Amino acid sequence: TQLLEQSPQFLSIQEGENLTVYCNSSSVFSSLQWYRQEPGEGPVLLVTVVTGGEVKKLKRLTFQFGDARKDSSLHITAAQPGDTGLYLCAGAHAGGTSYGKLTFGQGTILTVHP
């Protein structure tokens, strides 16, 4: 079983602060996806990173895939109350019968106070 350790589990910050969420594994993934989930809804895909060392930006969110494709980070600059939610990282298994399946981290509950 491939595991993804996500940290921190909880993050409570003030509006305007910066934050980073980490996703680590001892396994290699073909891609790493980040999702955001709001209460009562399903997760929504934010980004997929595929290449080792890849960096993607989505407005104030910056996603990075580790060089060895075992870890990833999500950095939010100047957080806003609208960023509040559950953030999930998910690693895609590569090849064979595992293709398409995702292993999810435990999630980070982010609360941004006005």
Added chain:
Amino acid sequence: NAGVTQTPKFRILKIGQSMTLQCAQDMNHNYMYWYRQDPGMGLKLIYYSVGAGITDKGEVPNGYNVSRSTTEDFPLRLELAAPSQTSVYFCASSYPQGPGYTFGSGTRLTVV
């Protein structure tokens, strides 16, 4: 513009009862999945399917069953419900090459 539709939204079952959670997608995705989400545990894969007539077990399949007779539908069957099956269930779909999943809005199931 429906995406992935799950029904029901909420359900309370008594121990030993059975039910089927419905999932339908209109994006012509080949792959479909069932996950359960428990607090602090992320999402665990129950079953998945790579196409009509093809299903396989995920990480936590015990107590569940699935079928995939069409590309659009992927129902999840709970036989003999147990309190350990109290959870939020999500259905998702994707293309084989990604870029990621489209999730339904979930079914919150309580077994009492």
